[in-house]
Amino acid sequence: MVKLVAALERLLVSYGPRGWWPLPSLAGTPGRDANGYALGPSLPVGPGGGAIDRSLRFEIAVGAVLAQNTAWSGAERAVAAVAEAGALSPSPMLALPAGELEDLIKPAGTFRIKAGYLRGLASAWTELDEGVPTRGELLALPGIGFETADCVLLYAYGEPTFVADAYARRLLSRLGHAIDGRSYEGARRYAEDLLPLEAPYLAEAHALIVEHCKLRCRARPLCDGCPLATDCDVHAKAN
DNA sequence: CGCCAGGCAACAC
DNA sequence: GTGTTGCATGGC
Numbered sequence: 525m526v527k528l529v530a531a532l533e534r535l536l537v538s539y540g541p542r543g544w545w546p547l548p549s550l551a552g553t554p555g556r557d558a559n560g561y562a563l564g565p566s567l568p569v570g571p572g573g574g575a576i577d578r579s580l581r582f583e584i585a586v587g588a589v590l591a592q593n594t595a596w597s598g599a600e601r602a603v604a605a606v607a608e609a610g611a612l613s614p615s616p617m618l619a620l621p622a623g624e625l626e627d628l629i630k631p632a633g634t635f636r637i638k639a640g641y642l643r644g645l646a647s648a649w650t651e652l653d654e655g656v657p658t659r660g661e662l663l664a665l666p667g668i669g670f671e672t673a674d675c676v677l678l679y680a681y682g683e684p685t686f687v688a689d690a691y692a693r694r695l696l697s698r699l700g701h702a703i704d705g706r707s708y709e710g711a712r713r714y715a716e717d718l719l720p721l722e723a724p725y726l727a728e729a730h731a732l733i734v735e736h737c738k739l740r741c742r743a744r745p746l747c748d749g750c751p752l753a754t755d756c757d758v759h760a761k762a763n
Numbered sequence: 764c765g766c767c768a769g770g771c772a773a774c775a776c
Numbered sequence: 777g778t779g780t781t782g783c784a785t786g787g788c
Binding site: 530544545569587588591592593594596598599633634637641666667668669670671672675687689690691717730731734742743758 | 767768769770771772
């Protein structure tokens, strides 16, 4: 079995910091880097790296919904289109005619459903965002499930949360951790018992896990050259 | 062409 | 509570 902290360390060395969460509406604007993070005196300020203001929190929540079961490239274009239309805040979003929001977010797929989710999010957001929302409050919104709620808590509010998505569960399982059959919440608590409960760490961990699982630890794993291959069970069996 | 992508809700059992 | 299905565009 590969220890989770050791695996994450190797992923960080191999891939470098991923810099999630990207903020497409701000990327490339003055004072922002390619991910939309504010350029500070030393380190970039952004999700996991500093205070996140009100408008960015909403953008992150919108992005999290639009990214569901969709390549990030599509979600990113959809967020940018909403921003371009001036609708990347609750009131303007709610003021859009019914079909227009759908048209704006088409690149993200499942656009009729997601438009309804975004309306529900926009309706509840201002009150919800007065403080740090609880997981239960987020889960009560339409279209916000376990993974989306945790992404919002982690990347928008800096709450230390492990995003136990399908990638993370696949990786943990392949590294020899006995999480088969565990629910999302079971896997989340399992991982949180193994890791430092600090938002920047968990934010980078999630991003690295997604990167690694897209590049190598796919449904059909590409173990050749994998940074975790030396003592990963899957690699041992496949070779 | 088929398969998958930062999932979720509704429904079946 | 676990399993299955619809949703829909875009990249490879």
